[in-house]
Amino acid sequence: xxxxxxxxxxxxxxxxxxxxxxxxxxxxxxxxxxxxxxxxxxxxxxxxxxxxxxxxxxxxxxxxxxxxxxxxxxxxxxxxxxxxxxxxxxxxxxxxxxxxxxxxxxxxxxxxxxxxxxxxxxxxxxxxxxxxxxxxxxxxxxxxxxxxxxxxxxxxxxxxxxxxxxxxxxxxxxxxxxxxxxxxxxxxxxxxxxxxxxxxxxxxxxxxxxxxxxxxxxxxxxxxxxxxxxxxxxxxxxxxxxxxxxxxxxxxxxxxxxxxxxxxxxxxxxxxxxxxxxxxxxxxxxxxxxxxxxxxx
Amino acid sequence: xxxxxxxxxxxxxxxxxxxxxxxxxxxxxxxxxxxxxxxxxxxxxxxxxxxxxxxxxxxxxxxxxxxxxxxxxxxxxxxxxxxxxxxxxxxxxxxxxxxxxxxxxxxxxxxxxxxxxxxxxxxxxxxxxxxxxxxxxxxxxxxxxxxxxxxxxxxxxxxxxxxxxxxxxxxxxxxxxxxxxxxxxxxxxxxxxxxxxxxxxxxxxxxxxxxxxxxxxxxxxxxxxxxxxxxxxxxxxxxxxxxxxxxxxxxxxxxxxxxxxxxxxxxxxxxxxxxxxxxxxxxxxxxxxxxxxxxxx
DNA sequence: CGTAAACTGTTTATATCATACACTTATTCG
DNA sequence: CGAATAAGTGTATGATATAAACAGTTTACG
Numbered sequence: 001x002x003x004x005x006x007x008x009x010x011x012x013x014x015x016x017x018x019x020x021x022x023x024x025x026x027x028x029x030x031x032x033x034x035x036x037x038x039x040x041x042x043x044x045x046x047x048x049x050x051x052x053x054x055x056x057x058x059x060x061x062x063x064x065x066x067x068x069x070x071x072x073x074x075x076x077x078x079x080x081x082x083x084x085x086x087x088x089x090x091x092x093x094x095x096x097x098x099x100x101x102x103x104x105x106x107x108x109x110x111x112x113x114x115x116x117x118x119x120x121x122x123x124x125x126x127x128x129x130x131x132x133x134x135x136x137x138x139x140x141x142x143x144x145x146x147x148x149x150x151x152x153x154x155x156x157x158x159x160x161x162x163x164x165x166x167x168x169x170x171x172x173x174x175x176x177x178x179x180x181x182x183x184x185x186x187x188x189x190x191x192x193x194x195x196x197x198x199x200x201x202x203x204x205x206x207x208x209x210x211x212x213x214x215x216x217x218x219x220x221x222x223x224x225x226x227x228x229x230x231x232x233x234x235x236x237x238x239x240x241x242x243x244x245x246x247x248x249x250x251x252x253x254x255x256x257x258x259x260x261x262x263x264x265x266x267x268x269x270x271x272x273x274x275x276x277x278x279x280x281x282x283x284x285x286x287x288x289x290x291x292x293x294x295x296x297x
Numbered sequence: 298x299x300x301x302x303x304x305x306x307x308x309x310x311x312x313x314x315x316x317x318x319x320x321x322x323x324x325x326x327x328x329x330x331x332x333x334x335x336x337x338x339x340x341x342x343x344x345x346x347x348x349x350x351x352x353x354x355x356x357x358x359x360x361x362x363x364x365x366x367x368x369x370x371x372x373x374x375x376x377x378x379x380x381x382x383x384x385x386x387x388x389x390x391x392x393x394x395x396x397x398x399x400x401x402x403x404x405x406x407x408x409x410x411x412x413x414x415x416x417x418x419x420x421x422x423x424x425x426x427x428x429x430x431x432x433x434x435x436x437x438x439x440x441x442x443x444x445x446x447x448x449x450x451x452x453x454x455x456x457x458x459x460x461x462x463x464x465x466x467x468x469x470x471x472x473x474x475x476x477x478x479x480x481x482x483x484x485x486x487x488x489x490x491x492x493x494x495x496x497x498x499x500x501x502x503x504x505x506x507x508x509x510x511x512x513x514x515x516x517x518x519x520x521x522x523x524x525x526x527x528x529x530x531x532x533x534x535x536x537x538x539x540x541x542x543x544x545x546x547x548x549x550x551x552x553x554x555x556x557x558x559x560x561x562x563x564x565x566x567x568x569x570x571x572x573x574x575x576x577x578x579x580x581x582x583x584x585x586x587x588x589x590x591x592x593x594x
Numbered sequence: 595c596g597t598a599a600a601c602t603g604t605t606t607a608t609a610t611c612a613t614a615c616a617c618t619t620a621t622t623c624g
Numbered sequence: 625c626g627a628a629t630a631a632g633t634g635t636a637t638g639a640t641a642t643a644a645a646c647a648g649t650t651t652a653c654g
Contacts, residue, residue: 037516044525052532061601062649089641101642102603110641158457166529171539178541188545189567190575196502197576204501205493219334228341232463235349242468244475248485270486278487279494286583358630359620386612398613399632407612 044165047112051119051167066096068106068116075117083214084158087114114159119167121153125176136284138180139198143280146173146202147209154214157207173199184291194287201283209272344409345462348416363393365403365413372414380511381455384411411456416464418450422473433581435477436495440577443470443499444506451511454504470496481588491584498580506569 055068074095079087089110093100107113126145132138150156177195186194208229215225236242237249270278352365371392376384386407390397404410423442429435447453474492483491505526512522533539534546567575 037521040515041517041521041525045528048529058601060599060651062603062651064602088639090639099604100640101605104642105602160455160457168538171530171533171542175533175539175542178545182541188548191545193567193572193575194579196505196572197498197579200501200503200576201494201498201580202501203497204499205497208493218337220338224334224338228338231342232345233468236468236472241465242472244479245468245472248475248488251485270490275490275493278490279497282491282494282583282587283498283580284583285586286579286581289582289586290579355630357622357628359622359632361631385610387610396633397611398634401613402631 046108047115048165050107050112051115051165064105066098066102066106069120070096071103071106071113072116072120075113076121079117079121079155080153084155087117087155089113115165115167118156118159118164119169121156122167122169122173123149124169124172135180135184136288139177139284139287140280142173142177142180143198143202146199147206147276150203150206151209151213154210154217157210157214186291186294190290197287198280198283201279205276205279209276212272341462343405344412347404347409348412348462348464361402363395363399363403366417367393368400368403368410369413369417372410373418376414376418376452377450381452384414384452386410412462412464415453415456415461416466418453419464419466419470420446421466421469432477432481433585436474436581436584437577439470439474439477440495440499443496444503444573447500447503448506448510451507451514454507454511483588483591487587494584495577495580498576502573502576506573509569 057064071092074092075087078091078095089103090100092113093103096102103113107116125142128138129141174195177198178191181191181194211229212222212225216222233245234249236245239246354361368389371389372384375388375392386400387397389410390400393399400410404413422439425435426438471492474495475488478488478491508526509519509522513519530542531546533542536543
């Protein structure tokens with residue numbers, strides 16, 4: 001039979017039967033037209049609650065063999081070892097010596113387990129070390145600590161950072177940040193915005209570091225990684241669409257083939273941490289400017 | 298039979314048979330111990346190449362009925378309409394009127410298709426409007442444009458932003474940024490770091506806006522969304538672990554139940570865009586400081 | 595004290611996906 | 625024309641999340 005010039009209609013048009021999902025588990029955005037909004041709200045509320053409520057053991061049946069923390073610990077160790085894709089319900093259960101379905105006695109869905117794992121993985125910010133060194137140093141420490149935490153758990157960056165409920169540890173990072181600003185006299189709204197500024201920068205700019213951390217954990221050498229990262233950039237060289245970028249890249253790498261992820265000048269190139277520090281320095285300068293402007297007039 | 302105090306070993310211990318995945322398709326980090334590093338490198342290279350190479354049609358077999366762009370367009374329209382979870386190979390194929398497997402003639406894996414969809418979705422930055430307004434205004438426009446793009450396609454934020462190959466459009470955003478700095482006399486390394494700074498801030502800080510955009514697209518009202526977001530924060534109130542946060546929240550919301558996502562002072566609260574603008578202003582101030590410090594000594 | 599409620603973990607089943615593989619058909623080069 | 629090659633299809637497989645029914649356990653309560 002001859003195929004018409006137009007695309008063939010596959011005969012097995014099996015009218016996908018409108019994802020039912022009645023229990024209201026996953027499904028953050030399945031079909032959209034007829035989504036049950038209140039159910040979605042309900043579910044988010046429940047996920048959030050799971051992060052905060054104590055595990056009230058009811059006094060009727062047999063004692064649970066596990067605590068939620070045990071499940072979370074298993075989940076985290078899997079993700080730490082082999083990335084987010086290793087975090088399957090089956091794998092977690094097996095590590096604990098249970099069947100997959102047993103986990104659903106502790107978490108209503110994989111998403112809820114991940115919520116909890118993420119919050120646990122965030123940990124709490126490091127305790128204040130010695131004397132208070134002024135907001136600038138304090139924020140700097142905070143930013144480096146957060147970055148280090150993200151790099152230590154690269155799988156956190158595999159998750160979309162939106163729309164997840166925030167747990168106790170997440171709040172503790174916020175709290176620590178606010179403490180650095182406590183005696184600056186800034187308004188609450190300014191403080192909250194500055195969290196967004198610094199935290200936004202830290203998360204947004206850490207992707208290279210995280211990517212390297214992940215590569216390392218997979219046994220990729222730094223050189224290989226740098227080459228892979230640089231490869232994308234170096235495609236811009238001699239491409240008329242990217243005049244400035246092209247000029248920068250070819251001038252910086254001295255005309256030879258550029259293996260470096262970022263252009264190296266004649267002098268010493270900044271290390272990755274120094275790149276981060278540079279940007280952070282600008283952020284802190286910007287905050288300083290703002291404080292000065294408040295004090296002056 | 299009495300269960301031992303230790304966890305029950307499920308009888309069906311089916312020794313999960315070491316994910317084989319021979320074709321080398323997905324599997325960014327499956328098992329880690331015996332990962333074939335060079336294969337992973339190979340695959341990344343291939344994914345990147347797919348974003349750049351022209352589709353060279355071989356002159357032997359039948360003409361392909363589609364172009365890669367068609368597939369990408371279908372994928373994007375699905376994701377736009379219903380989020381990333383709607384982007385399945387089946388759905389894309391059905392929209393095009395083909396069978397699922399037909400897509401694999403165009404993209405070797407779903408990941409490769411997503412790579413291409415992401416780059417296409419990024420689009421190109423808006424053309425320069427009128428006269429050059431100075432780097433500060435130009436960067437500001439760039440940042441707002443990028444943020445608007447992210448909000449218009451909230452599903453981009455559902456993807457992990459690491460370890461994906463960068464395509465032509467991604468580079469075009471970089472190029473546009475560099476053009477704003479072209480006549481500032483900054484070193485290439487500084488310019489690249491400033492991209493990281495501004496782009497990091499834009500991506501990292503846009504999550505609230507993106508979350509709202511997504512909620513809207515799902516029919517959630519702004520009020521419901523605000524309540525859901527605020528709920529997590531308001532748990533800190535009266536929690537001894539979060540003294541500063543608690544104080545800020547309870548003072549700001551006047552002691553009543555806080556429905557607002559961010560604390561409202563007596564005066565008018567900043568809108569979401571104004572929050573963004575505030576942080577961006579600090580970033581730009583920080584850049585200004587740096588330029589001044591370079592020019593002065 | 596015994597029984598039923600409430601709860602635990604297990605078994606079994608199902609739906610959704612990505613994708614491998616073999617096959618049929620279409621196109622074009624020699 | 626006929627062989628080679630590629631396109632799209634059909635079917636199968638394996639991974640995964642999770643629903644539903646079940647069986648064993650503990651405790652509250654009559």
